[in-house]
Each structure stands twice: as structure tokens, then as C-alpha cells.
Amino acid sequence: MMRLLLALFTLAVMTVQASAQRLVMSTSEPVVSISSNFAGDTITIFGTIEPDIGFEHDQVTNNYNIVISIKGPAGTYVARKKTHQYGIWLNGEQEAFEGFPSYFALVSSAPLEKIADAGVLSVNGLAFDSSPHIRPVRRTQNTDVFAQQLIRLMKKRGLYSLDEHGVQFLSDTFFSARIALPAHVPNGTYLANTYVFQNGELIDNAPQRFTVRTVGFERFVANSAKEYSLIYGVVCVILAIFTGWLSGVVFRR
Amino acid sequence: MQLYLPIAELSLNLFMLVGLGGAVGFLSGLFGVGGGFLLTPMLIFSGIPAPVAVASVTGQVVAASTSGALSYWRRGGIDLKLALFLIVSGVCGAFLGVWTFGQLRSAGQLDLVISLGYLIFLGSIGTLMLIEAVRSIIKHRQQGDSRPTKLPGKHNWVHGLPFRVRFKRSNLYVSIFPVILIGGGIGFLGSLLGIGGGFILVPALIYLLRVPGSIVIGTSLLQVLAIMAATTILHAVNSQTVDIVLAFTLMTGSVIGAQFGVSAGQYLRGDQLRALLALIVLAVAVRFALSLLLTPSDPFSVAVLSSVGGG
Incomplete structure (x- = not known):
């Protein structure tokens, strides 16, 4: 609880937004510790949408939607396609992607297409294949196909996930979300970014870092x-x- | 009970790992081979990244070879001079193998080479072993006695090569070229494929160099031990993929399993053992052949080129 209060205070000082509402959020654990019996962990992200300084509480209207993106440390990933050559199957084409997140979870309070337009989501990096995440080393005609396959493989490994009902509103303005980290999450600094949407428009966002380490x-x-x-x-x-x-x-x- | 592997960066069931080590140890005790050729593919199949599997199994093979090598040493079943020649050439081969490993990994063809390597070497060795063992079994049936199969003649073309060296313990006087070639080849393949290479080395020593049966196992165990120790260090320095927790879990299982394997081996005749080992070797080869020939269920694969941020 102290941690929450502290986070609330810090963010209250930091967040200066023109809108009438602002977002304060925190994570349950600043450090996820991996010890010998680590079999994955669940991290809770919670926050509240507050009236901005100088505004009354009743000016804060409802209809909020929350999208949280959690991204792990980035690296260079390569997707390869097996092709049939000389009678055997071997790795033929390949595409490398720089700055590709090793872990990516999207958690929202409603189906994403109901929260905002695909364009709005993509600009804010709230899609697996949005441009900030897809940085091909050399762009070819197959880049998009390989990017989609890379995302599919990461989903299959449990490192990329989408939960469109993962954010729960406990009151009109207080929300929480539980994000599962599988046992094979990479070590490093994770960035949890919480976005508040109202009527299809982004009204505020707040980042929060946490560390996964052995x-x-x-x-x-x-x-x-x-x-x-x-x-x-x-x-x-x-x-x-x-x-x-x-x-x-x-x-x- | 889950055990977190700090280098592989994932958790696996502790009992599954010890069991896997135990099963492979049982086979290695039964046949007198390291068992790396079974363990490495099984680990990759369990989801451990191929580089970590290959490098950690080398550590396990060291442990598996040590107890055997020591007991042969006590019985005088090792030709030190021959082992030294094989080890020096083998370490050179291992250097080349670890370097090639890194090159293929960045080129994306490591999987293909591992599959092809396993297919060609396990396939040919397995077939040869099976033919030899079946012949020996048939002969055994016909003659009704258990005399060891006599090798055709003491010399072959290998013994006509120049630069001959005398190996007293093995009662051999042979050119150093085949010795260096065999040693270097085993070192190269072992570090590339994550196998000890005992199952290739033993037939090579018997059929090419005509090393006596009483010396061959001990000498090959010592060679495998030394080469795998060097390869473990090379992998640790070069790619930092040796998982000591994984290796230790596997070796604990395998040294226990090996004891049961040795006892079980006493109830089987040599030719039956060789036939059985040949079948297992062939099964692994077929498994790799299928992965190359059948249409893959998922043609796409993913690999991390530069590692993600540490911490």
C-alpha cells in the first residue's frame, strides 16, 4: 500500500496534462526475481483516473477504456523460412528485425477495435505489428510476411499475448490488470505503458518500469x-x- | 518440481532432467558410449536452445567418461601415447568445430548441418555396426561358441602409410596420419554436433588402426574426456552457452544410470549389445532424416541474433 501511495504521489507531481483527467498507476512488483524454483510469475498493474488539479471530481466522466502494453528488452530477431531444395527442407529466405521486443503483452478492458481506430492504436504502439516494433534490417517485399510470422511464433512461445478482457474496473475510475510472465521470460528492464482512452481518443498515458532478473x-x-x-x-x-x-x-x- | 536454468533462461522439471540423464546414462553404461548423440537431440526437443544443449551436453559427457576412463586406467586398459596423439589432434579439431559452430549459427544453417551431420554419421556408423553385429550373431549361432569375431588380417592399407610411430601398449606400428585424422575429425564433429564421438572413435580405432579390444574402450574414453573438457571450455569462452545447472543435473542422473547400465550389460553378449546400439543409432538417424525429408509442419522458425539486454 505504501508503494501505491508513493507511486500515486510521484505521478501526481510528474503528470502535467492539459486534459481534465490524469492517470496514476503502479505495478505490484518493481523487481520480478527469478530464483531456482521460478515457474513464471504474475504481475499486477493498477491505477486510477483522477481529476486534474483545478478540476472537480464530477467533471471526470466515465466510459474509460484502458490498454496496457508490457514490453520486454529488445534484441535482433531473425525469422527464417524452410524451403524445399535438392530434395530436402532447409532454411532458405530470412529476414532480420532490429529492436524487436523479446516480450510483448497487450491487455485491455475491451476488444481493441472497440476502443479506438487501428490507426490510433498503431501510432501509440498498441499493436504487435505497429511500426515502432517492426524495424527490418533490410526491407524487402517479404518483410511484412516475415514480420507476421515472427509475431505468430512469439505468440506460440507464450512471449506475445493479447488479453482483451484483462483489465478490470473495480470502480468507475480504479482499474487493475494481471499479466502472466511465463517461466522463460528474458531478463531485463520491462516497460509497462498504460493508455486511457475515452470515446476512441487517447486522453492520457503513463509509463512504469519494472525489472525481471535472476x-x-x-x-x-x-x-x-x-x-x-x-x-x-x-x-x-x-x-x-x-x-x-x-x-x-x-x-x- | 521446476528448476530454473540460468543460462538457458527457462524452467524445466527437475525429475524430467535427472530422468533423461539417467536413461542416457543407462545406455552409456550398457554400451560404453558417452550418450551425447541421444542427449543433445532430446534436450533440443525439450525446448532448450540448440547452442545451450550442445554446449551443456559436452560437460555431461566429461562426467560420463571420467568414471569409465578411471576404471580402465586402473586396469591398465589405456594406451597413453595413442591417447595423447588423438587428444592433441582432437583439440585442434575442436577449435575448428567451435569456430564453424559460430559461423553456421549466424548464417542460420546450424540446424541443417546438425541434422545432416547426425543423419550421415549416425546413419553410416549405425548401418556398419548393425551389419557387423548381425554377421557376428549369425556366426555365433552356426558355430555355437562365443569366440570374438576375428578381424581379417592384422594389416590393411592404413598400415602402409609413411611416418610410422610405435604404440607399445596397443602393440601397433602405424603412420601418424590416420591417427591425427581420426583424432581431429572426432574433435571437429564432437564440438559441432554436441556428441562425445565414442561411437565413431571406437569402430575407427578397431577397423582402421586395428587397436586391440582390451585397449580401445579405455583409450577412446580418455580421448573423449579430454576433448569434451576442452570443448566445454571453448564453448564457455566463445558463446557462453554452457549451463552448469543443466549439465550438473544431467551428469548426476547419468552417472547413476550408468551403474545400472553396466550391470545390465553383463547379461548381454557383445554382439547383441552392438546390434542394439546400432538400432538406437539408426533410429536417431531416421528421426533426423524425417525432419529433412518431410514437409515441415511449420516452415517458419525464429532465432535471436543479438541477445536481449542483460540484467
């Missing part, structure tokens, strides 16, 4: 592998030889 032993292992890779490799070999030797001793082969 902790404790897992973090130590991942860091060691990156920073002390030679020592890490040697330790792996010593561990393997020791395990093999121990089993020989224990079972007296």
Missing part, C-alpha cells in the same frame, strides 16, 4: 558465465570430472 545463485551463475567465462568453463569441467570420479568411488566400478 537473484541469488542463479544470478551469480549467469554473471560468472558472462564475466569470467574462462574460469566458469574450467569450473564446469572440474565439477564434471569430480562427479565422474565420485560416482566411480561410490559405486566402485
Whole structure:
């Protein structure tokens, strides 16, 4: 609760909008910790739509719709298509995409097409294939097809998801959404962006960052592998030889 | 119970991993092979990224080879000089293999080469082994005794090559070229395909170099151990894809499974064992052949070129 109050206060100071309403929101966890028994996690995003300073509460009308986008750290992804050559199937064409989000969830309070026009959604990055996310390294005639396939594969892996009833209004102005992070979410900084729509128009948005990272032993292992890779490799070999030797001793082969 | 693998960055069931290691360990104890050729495809099938699977299995093969190599060492079943020649050439091959691995990965043809490599090598070795084993079984039936199959002659064309070196323990006087070629080839294939290569090395030593049966397993185990240890370090430095948690889980399962495999192996005759191993090797080869020949259910695949932000 303290965290919520703090977030409310911070955002109240930060958000200066011309409109009569403003959005305050926060996430349940600023850090999602991955430990040895991590099997995915659920993060809750909640917020409220407040009257702006100088406006009365009854000027805040209803009919709000919320769309939340959660994006994971971006990387260069490549989509490949198998083609039939020389009697076997092998990877033929491929298209690479830069700055492609490794995780992307869209959660909304209603079906997206009822909230706003596709154009409005796309400009704000509220579609998987909107231009901010699709940055082909080299644009060809097949780019769009490969982009769609890439998104489909990411959905299949559970890293891209769309939930059009994921945002619940607990009162006229207070909402919350639960977003599932699967066990194989990449580590890094995530950006949750909440957009408030009213009658098809965007009236406010607010970003919130949270971090997904390994902790404790897992973090130590991942860091060691990156920073002390030679020592890490040697330790792996010593561990393997020791395990093999121990089993020989224990079972007296 | 889920276990998070810090390098693969995903969770898998702990018992499934130990069980997988145990099953492969059982087979490796039964046949005296490392089992990498079974484990790597199974891990990839479980959803572990191919680079992590290949690199982590090399660590597992080290553990699986160690206990066997030690027991052969105690019995004097290792030709150190021959092993040294094989290891030095093998490490060179492994360097080349790890480099090729990286090149193919960025070119998007790693899957194809792994499939083709498995198909060609498992297919040919499996077929050869099966023919040999079946012949031996038939002969065994006809003669009714369990004499080991006699190799045709002590020498073949390989023994006519120049630069000969004497390997006392193996009672061999042979050119170093085939030795270096075999060692280097195994190192290259092992690091590229994530296999120990024992199942290729043993027949090569027996049929090409005529290494005596009492020496061949121990020597090949030592070679596999050294090459896989070097490959583990190379992969750790080059691509940082060795998952120590995954490797340790697999090796724990496999060293236990191997004990049962060794006991079970005592109830089967050598030729029957070889026939069985040949069938398993062929099954894996067929599995890869199907993936190349059948129309894929999903022609599209995705890969991450540059890793996403750390943290």
C-alpha cells in the first residue's frame, strides 16, 4: 500500500496534462526475481483516473477504456523460412528485425477495435505489428510476411499475448490488470505503458518500469558465465570430472 | 518440481532432467558410449536452445567418461601415447568445430548441418555396426561358441602409410596420419554436433588402426574426456552457452544410470549389445532424416541474433 501511495504521489507531481483527467498507476512488483524454483510469475498493474488539479471530481466522466502494453528488452530477431531444395527442407529466405521486443503483452478492458481506430492504436504502439516494433534490417517485399510470422511464433512461445478482457474496473475510475510472465521470460528492464482512452481518443498515458532478473545463485551463475567465462568453463569441467570420479568411488566400478 | 536454468533462461522439471540423464546414462553404461548423440537431440526437443544443449551436453559427457576412463586406467586398459596423439589432434579439431559452430549459427544453417551431420554419421556408423553385429550373431549361432569375431588380417592399407610411430601398449606400428585424422575429425564433429564421438572413435580405432579390444574402450574414453573438457571450455569462452545447472543435473542422473547400465550389460553378449546400439543409432538417424525429408509442419522458425539486454 505504501508503494501505491508513493507511486500515486510521484505521478501526481510528474503528470502535467492539459486534459481534465490524469492517470496514476503502479505495478505490484518493481523487481520480478527469478530464483531456482521460478515457474513464471504474475504481475499486477493498477491505477486510477483522477481529476486534474483545478478540476472537480464530477467533471471526470466515465466510459474509460484502458490498454496496457508490457514490453520486454529488445534484441535482433531473425525469422527464417524452410524451403524445399535438392530434395530436402532447409532454411532458405530470412529476414532480420532490429529492436524487436523479446516480450510483448497487450491487455485491455475491451476488444481493441472497440476502443479506438487501428490507426490510433498503431501510432501509440498498441499493436504487435505497429511500426515502432517492426524495424527490418533490410526491407524487402517479404518483410511484412516475415514480420507476421515472427509475431505468430512469439505468440506460440507464450512471449506475445493479447488479453482483451484483462483489465478490470473495480470502480468507475480504479482499474487493475494481471499479466502472466511465463517461466522463460528474458531478463531485463520491462516497460509497462498504460493508455486511457475515452470515446476512441487517447486522453492520457503513463509509463512504469519494472525489472525481471535472476537473484541469488542463479544470478551469480549467469554473471560468472558472462564475466569470467574462462574460469566458469574450467569450473564446469572440474565439477564434471569430480562427479565422474565420485560416482566411480561410490559405486566402485 | 521446476528448476530454473540460468543460462538457458527457462524452467524445466527437475525429475524430467535427472530422468533423461539417467536413461542416457543407462545406455552409456550398457554400451560404453558417452550418450551425447541421444542427449543433445532430446534436450533440443525439450525446448532448450540448440547452442545451450550442445554446449551443456559436452560437460555431461566429461562426467560420463571420467568414471569409465578411471576404471580402465586402473586396469591398465589405456594406451597413453595413442591417447595423447588423438587428444592433441582432437583439440585442434575442436577449435575448428567451435569456430564453424559460430559461423553456421549466424548464417542460420546450424540446424541443417546438425541434422545432416547426425543423419550421415549416425546413419553410416549405425548401418556398419548393425551389419557387423548381425554377421557376428549369425556366426555365433552356426558355430555355437562365443569366440570374438576375428578381424581379417592384422594389416590393411592404413598400415602402409609413411611416418610410422610405435604404440607399445596397443602393440601397433602405424603412420601418424590416420591417427591425427581420426583424432581431429572426432574433435571437429564432437564440438559441432554436441556428441562425445565414442561411437565413431571406437569402430575407427578397431577397423582402421586395428587397436586391440582390451585397449580401445579405455583409450577412446580418455580421448573423449579430454576433448569434451576442452570443448566445454571453448564453448564457455566463445558463446557462453554452457549451463552448469543443466549439465550438473544431467551428469548426476547419468552417472547413476550408468551403474545400472553396466550391470545390465553383463547379461548381454557383445554382439547383441552392438546390434542394439546400432538400432538406437539408426533410429536417431531416421528421426533426423524425417525432419529433412518431410514437409515441415511449420516452415517458419525464429532465432535471436543479438541477445536481449542483460540484467
